[in-house]
Amino acid sequence: MTAPGRSDVRRRLPKPRHLVGLSLTAVPLLIAVLGPLIAEPAVRGPAFTLGENWLLGTDSEGRDVLTQLLLGGRPLVLVATAAVGLTYLLAVPWGVAAATTRRRGVDEALMRPLDLLLSLPSMMLLLLVVALTDADTVVLAVTVAVLLFPDAARLVRACALHAAHTPAMEALRLQRETWWRRGIGYLGRSLLPVLAADAGLRFVGAIYLVASASFLGLTADSAGTDWAVMIDRNRSGIALVPWGVVVPAVMIIALAMGVNLLFDAGARAAIRQSSPKDPT
Structure with missing residues (x-):
């Protein structure tokens, strides 16, 4: 048994960009998760006022900005996370099914409806659906997932096309393996690098859509503690309480x-x- 070399140790150490990413993610996530647990009711004061009782000042309604900040992250993060999870839950089987089918008609039937969804203006559809459902949180998450789904499914299909017609897949077919093991098991592993890189983009897209809906007033939170709502409602007093x-x-x-x-x-x-390992 040989001791690990310096190169192996360096590979295992977290790189600076990883630490930066972890730090940037941890702070808002901790505030979103733990904020509502530690937030205390604050005394209201005059709107847009800085004072001893309000560390970050008051908002447009005289509420403590710090308290609203602690309460405002959880809705945004939960809806965005649920939307991204639902997106891949739909997109991965859909894209893999289109890539592995041997019938062009099935491929067309699966992919052409996505072109219709892609042609619809995202914000218009989001505004329409959320407004008709009184800004229900579940409906908001499902709507965001539907808007993210076409791009994700097309990406999965494009990445799975090559691996779907390799000798390994043919061998699995000859062995009469189930579609789930062939498509999700074998192809899923080959798709992991692409999905890992794409997930960050989808999450940012979900944050953007959810924040846009909240910014436009389509939120189920009547208290208006969403981070995006805070930006919208307090921008008129940015010169007084930035x-x-x-x-x-x-x-x-x-x-x-x-x-x-x-x-x-x-x-x-x-x-x-x-990637294949070096035999030496």
Whole structure:
């Protein structure tokens, strides 16, 4: 048994960009998860006021900005995360089915409806659906997932096409393996690097859509504690109390950048694991 070399130790150490991504992601996530548990009711004051009782000042309704910040992350993060999870739950089997079928008609039947969804303006559909359902949180998550689904399914199909017609897949067919083991088991492993890199982009897209809906007033939170809602409602007093706009905006930006850096690192790790090892 040989001791690990310096190169192996260096590979195992976290790289600076990984630490940056982890830090950028951890701060807004911790605030989103733990914020509602530690937030305390604050005394209201005059709108857009900085004072001893309000560390970050008050918002447009005289509420403590710090308290609203602690309460405002969870809805945004939960809806975006649920939307991305549902997107891949639909897109991976859909794209793999289109890539592995031997019938062109089936492939066309699966992919052409996606072109119709891609042609619809995302914000228009989001506004219409959420407005008709009184901004229900579940409906918002499902709507965002539907909007992200066509791009994700097309990406999965494009990446799976080559691997779907390799000798290994033919061998699995001859062995009468189930479609789930062939498509999701074998092809799923080959798709991991691409999906890991794409997941960060999808999450940022989900954050953008959910924040846009909240920014336009389509939110189920009547108290208006969503980070995007904070930016919208406090922008008129940015010259007096900038923290009501700056801090929630920084949280959204940090979360988007951090998640992308982490998924980028995950994609690189998946590529290294799936690449053939040097026999020497």
